[in-house]
Amino acid sequence: MAEYRPAAPDQEAFLEELVAARLLVRTGVPGVYGRGGAFEDVRLRFDDLVARLAAPDGPEVLRFPPLLPRRQLESSGYLKSFPHLAGSIFAFEGDEAQALAQEERAARHEDWSEYQSQSDLVLTPAACYPVYPAVGARGPLPAGGVTVDAGGAYVFRHEPSGDPARLQMFHQRELVRIGEPETVEAWRDAWRDRALDLLRGLGLDADFDVATDPFFGRSGRMLAASQRQQALKFEIQVQIAGPEPTAVASFNYHQDHFAAAHGITLADGGVAHTACLGFGEERIVLALLRTHGLDPAGWPEDVRSRLWTSA
Amino acid sequence: MAEYRPAAPDQEAFLEELVAARLLVRTGVPGVYGRGGAFEDVRLRFDDLVARLAAPDGPEVLRFPPLLPRRQLESSGYLKSFPHLAGSIFAFEGDEAQALAQEERAARHEDWSEYQSQSDLVLTPAACYPVYPAVGARGPLPAGGVTVDAGGAYVFRHEPSGDPARLQMFHQRELVRIGEPETVEAWRDAWRDRALDLLRGLGLDADFDVATDPFFGRSGRMLAASQRQQALKFEIQVQIAGPEPTAVASFNYHQDHFAAAHGITLADGGVAHTACLGFGEERIVLALLRTHGLDPAGWPEDVRSRLWTSA
Numbered sequence: 001m002a003e004y005r006p007a008a009p010d011q012e013a014f015l016e017e018l019v020a021a022r023l024l025v026r027t028g029v030p031g032v033y034g035r036g037g038a039f040e041d042v043r044l045r046f047d048d049l050v051a052r053l054a055a056p057d058g059p060e061v062l063r064f065p066p067l068l069p070r071r072q073l074e075s076s077g078y079l080k081s082f083p084h085l086a087g088s089i090f091a092f093e094g095d096e097a098q099a100l101a102q103e104e105r106a107a108r109h110e111d112w113s114e115y116q117s118q119s120d121l122v123l124t125p126a127a128c129y130p131v132y133p134a135v136g137a138r139g140p141l142p143a144g145g146v147t148v149d150a151g152g153a154y155v156f157r158h159e160p161s162g163d164p165a166r167l168q169m170f171h172q173r174e175l176v177r178i179g180e181p182e183t184v185e186a187w188r189d190a191w192r193d194r195a196l197d198l199l200r201g202l203g204l205d206a207d208f209d210v211a212t213d214p215f216f217g218r219s220g221r222m223l224a225a226s227q228r229q230q231a232l233k234f235e236i237q238v239q240i241a242g243p244e245p246t247a248v249a250s251f252n253y254h255q256d257h258f259a260a261a262h263g264i265t266l267a268d269g270g271v272a273h274t275a276c277l278g279f280g281e282e283r284i285v286l287a288l289l290r291t292h293g294l295d296p297a298g299w300p301e302d303v304r305s306r307l308w309t310s311a
Numbered sequence: 312m313a314e315y316r317p318a319a320p321d322q323e324a325f326l327e328e329l330v331a332a333r334l335l336v337r338t339g340v341p342g343v344y345g346r347g348g349a350f351e352d353v354r355l356r357f358d359d360l361v362a363r364l365a366a367p368d369g370p371e372v373l374r375f376p377p378l379l380p381r382r383q384l385e386s387s388g389y390l391k392s393f394p395h396l397a398g399s400i401f402a403f404e405g406d407e408a409q410a411l412a413q414e415e416r417a418a419r420h421e422d423w424s425e426y427q428s429q430s431d432l433v434l435t436p437a438a439c440y441p442v443y444p445a446v447g448a449r450g451p452l453p454a455g456g457v458t459v460d461a462g463g464a465y466v467f468r469h470e471p472s473g474d475p476a477r478l479q480m481f482h483q484r485e486l487v488r489i490g491e492p493e494t495v496e497a498w499r500d501a502w503r504d505r506a507l508d509l510l511r512g513l514g515l516d517a518d519f520d521v522a523t524d525p526f527f528g529r530s531g532r533m534l535a536a537s538q539r540q541q542a543l544k545f546e547i548q549v550q551i552a553g554p555e556p557t558a559v560a561s562f563n564y565h566q567d568h569f570a571a572a573h574g575i576t577l578a579d580g581g582v583a584h585t586a587c588l589g590f591g592e593e594r595i596v597l598a599l600l601r602t603h604g605l606d607p608a609g610w611p612e613d614v615r616s617r618l619w620t621s622a
Contacts, residue, residue, distance in 0.1 A: 025373065025445045029380045029431055034445055037372030040462075061348030062336065065465060065480040066377065069340045074417040083403045083410040088427055089434065090401050091469040092394045096528040099394040106385040111429070116399055118424035119469065120340055121479070123400065134336045134345055151351075154376060154465070158402040158430065168432070169376040217407040 004030060007162025007242075014241040014290065015164040021294045030160045031168035035282075042285045042296055043171065045307040046202075047152040050173050050279060053198060057187075059149035059175065064130040066123055066154040066169070072133060073122045075261060081215050081223060087123035087156045090116035123156035127174035128258075128276040135178055136262035143267045145179020147187075152281050165246045165283050173279035178264060181273040185253060188275040192234050192251050195277065199248065203303045204238045204287050211235035211250065238287040248283045252276050315341060318473025318553075325552040325601065326475040332605045341471045342479035346593075353596045353607055354482065356618040357513075358463040361484050361590060364509060368498075370460035370486065375441040377434055377465040377480070383444060384433045386572060392526050392534060398434035398467045401427035434467035438485035439569075439587040446489055447573035454578045456490020458498070463592050476557045476594050484590035489575060492584040496564060499586040503545050503562050506588065510559065514614045515549045515598050522546035522561065549598040559594045563587050 007015065018024040025034030035043070070088065073079065079086060092102060094115055102115035124130065127150050135146060152171040159166060177187040192208060199206040211233045212224035227233055232253050237245035252275060258264070259272040266272050292299040318326065329335040336345030346354070381399065384390065390397060403413060405426055413426035435441065438461050446457060463482040470477060488498040503519060510517040522544045523535035538544055543564045548556035563586060569575070570583040577583050603610040 025375075026448070027375075027378075027380055027441060027444070028382065029378075032376060032378050032380070032432065034441060035374045040372060040374045061351060063346045063351045064336075064338075065343060065478075067338075067340075067343050067467075067480050069338055069343070071339065071420060074420055074423075079410075079414045079417050079423075083405075083413060087400045087402050087430070087432075088424075089398045089467075090424075090427070090429070091398050094394075096530075099390075099527060102394060103390045106390050109382060109385055112385075112390075113399075113401075113429035116401070116429065118401070118422070118427065119398070121343065121398075130338060130345060133338070137337070156378075156400075167376075169378050216410060219407075 005159070005161040005163065005166070007164075011163045011165075011241040015162070017294060018164060018286075018289070023289065023294065024164065029168070030162055031166055033164070033167070038296055039285055042288060042307065043152070043281050046279070046281060046284055047171075047173055049198065049307060050175075051149065053194060054147075054149055054175055057147045059147040061149050061151070062131060062134060063151050064124065064127075064153060066156065067121045068124045068129055070118070070120050070122050072129065073125070076129070078125055081213065081220065082125065084216050085157045085159060085214070086125060087158050089119045089121045089123065091119045093117045124153070125155055125157065127151075127153035127155055127172040127278060128176045128274075131176050132258040132262040132264065132274065136259075136264040140265045140267050140269065141179060141272055145177065145183060145266070145272065148176040148178070150174035150176060163242055165240045165242075165286050167282055170283070171281040173281050174276060176274065176276045178259065178272050178274045180266060181255075184273040184275045188251050188253050188277065191277050192236075195236055195249050195251075195279070199236060199238065199284070201306060202288060203291055203300060204284075205291070206236050206238050206248070207245075208234050208236045211247065238283075240283065240287050240290050246283055246287070247280070248287055249277065249279045316470070316472040316474065316477070322474045322476075322552040326473070328605060329475060329600070334600065334605065335475065340479070341473055342477060344475070344478070349607055350596055353599060353618065354463070354592050357590070357592060357595055358482075358484055360509065360618060361486075362460065364505060365458075365460055365486055368458045370458040372460050372462070373442060373445060374462050375435065375438075375464060377467065378432045379435045379440055381429070381431050381433045383440065384436070387440070388568075389436055392524065392531065393436065395527050396468045396470060396525070397436060398469050400430045400432045400434065402430045404428045435464070436466055436468065438462075438464035438466055438483040438589055439487045439585075442487045443569040443573040443575065443585065447570075447575045451576045451578050451580065452489060452583055456488065456494060456577070456583065459487040459489070461485040461487060474553060476551045476553075476597050478593055481594070482592040484592050485587060487585065487587045489570065489583050489585045491577060492566075495584040495586045499562050499564050499588065502588050503547075506547055506560050506562075506590070510547060510549065510595070512617060513599060514602055514611060515595075516602070517547050517549050517559070518556075519545055519547045522558065549594075551594065551598050551601050557594055557598070558591070559598055560588065560590045
């Protein structure tokens with residue numbers, strides 16, 4: 001099992017409250033919870049709020065299941081930067097005798113991993129990943145590039161934790177911009193400001209900062225330093241539970257990394273740049289519950305009207 | 312790799328049309344597609360239609376990510392009946408040298424499975440699975456039992472196929488009834504009729520029949536015969552593409568199987584029974600596209616008004 005991060009005392013108390021209020025449901029595995037109706041309602045209203053905010057960009061809607069071709073992950077560099085967070089899918093390929101042996105071991109909760117073979121699928125680590133090959137396969141970008149609304153898509157991170165804000169699978173509310181370098185960088189900066197306004201408008205004490213990804217190992221420290229120096233990643237943070245604020249949105253400028261890997265070219269043949277932003281939907285719901293109380297019906301009227309009023 | 316089922320010629324042609332119309336997007340893995348905005352809109356409208364139809368039952372809303380504790384799958388009997396369909400999640404647990412070796416192999420698209428260890432999670436095989444332990448953990452059922460609306464939840468089936476209606480991950484629009492045997496059986500039968508009306512009302516040539524699950528191996532044939540004889544499973548089928556109709560909804564009566572496994576008891580202490588129904592959302596969208604044409608804007612007015620008119 002991966003290293004389990006225990007919860008801070010107030011994270012554990014917050015989780016208890018959420019479970020008692022049937023906002024979250026325990027499954028027995030840390031970082032994997034069911035969501036009650038009131039939690040899900042807030043999540044979907046926030047999801048819709050982002051869709052309305054993005055509508056003027058005229059995005060193309062694309063949705064993907066949380067599965068990625070293994071080959072794409074292998075080519076992406078993800079296993080270099082984040083081997084500890086990736087999840088790969090294994091399945092049974094054996095005969096009837098092996099199926100019986102597997103079942104017997106499993107029923108006794110013993111190790112049945114030897115009967116499982118690696119499939120050609122992995123879990124999606126970031127909601128923008130399936131977007132790039134889909135766009136690249138179409139040939140050169142139209143003039144002005146494209147904006148993709150990838151929805152509130154499940155992503156997987158293998159980081160079991162007692163913190164209810166650190167889930168092993170969660171919804172990233174994802175937007176992707178692909179086009180000329182200046183266009184893409186300006187889009188990311190505009191959304192950073194727009195997102196900050198959005199979250200502050202919901203009564204959250206949100207701030208943004210230059211950020212780094214949780215790169216693996218010693219060489220990861222150099223990657224993080226370089227990422228920070230080039231200001232490639234920003235995060236918006238909110239205090240939920242625990243000793244430090246939690247990132248609830250991030251804004252990543254990939255330069256030509258994904259475009260080069262997936263052959264995405266500008267209308268004039270040059271290599272495109274890409275940027276994406278992702279809101280952590282469950283974290284934003286938790287931040288709202290922590291800030292305004294566990295009963296959304298009792299939240300401040302201006303917060304309620306922003307979430308529950310259709311465009 | 313699992314045995315790949317090639318597409319029938321008209322399934323292949325239908326997939327080509329769907330891709331050309333940007334309703335589906337290829338990922339490179341059979342049975343794993345992106346969905347365009349028009350496809351997703353129909354799926355969500357159908358999802359909402361089921362929610363409205365279920366509202367008079369007063370269901371409790373519960374949502375789960377498509378991950379199940381491995382321990383639950385081990386205890387469920389799923390690996391006995393469907394070892395070929397299950398997916399389990401593996402992750403990296405090694406040190407920096409192993410991470411480097413894994414990345415080098417992966418970057419060359421060589422076998423890196425030896426660096427992956429089985430985690431305590433599997434992919435959810437059926438949307439009702441996480442519901443039972445959640446309900447069981449609460450103690451005895453209230454009088455009358457409970458109905459759960461588990462939403463349009465992703466489930467995984469490891470059955471790569473060229474048929475666009477056979478996906479490796481898809482949304483099951485799931486309702487679950489837990490209570491006294493007669494109540495549960497009557498609920499399943501009422502929904503079978505209600506679902507048939509719903510689908511026929513959308514212009515689909517839908518029929519229902521007693522059905523069997525695709526049990527594995529020789530002993531599976533006996534399980535299937537017993538399931539059929541007891542009429543524990545019904546399916547609604549629609550002709551989409553290919554030589555035979557495709558199941559688009561199923562209705563399962565589990566008797567006390569899940570209730571006994573998860574300690575779900577009636578208010579008076581007796582063991583409860585359970586039943587569930589699941590609509591295959593992507594299949595229903597495909598059936599609608601096949602029946603009424605690839606442009607939902609041109610669908611018959613009565614079909615459009617049923618889907619796009621809010622309650």
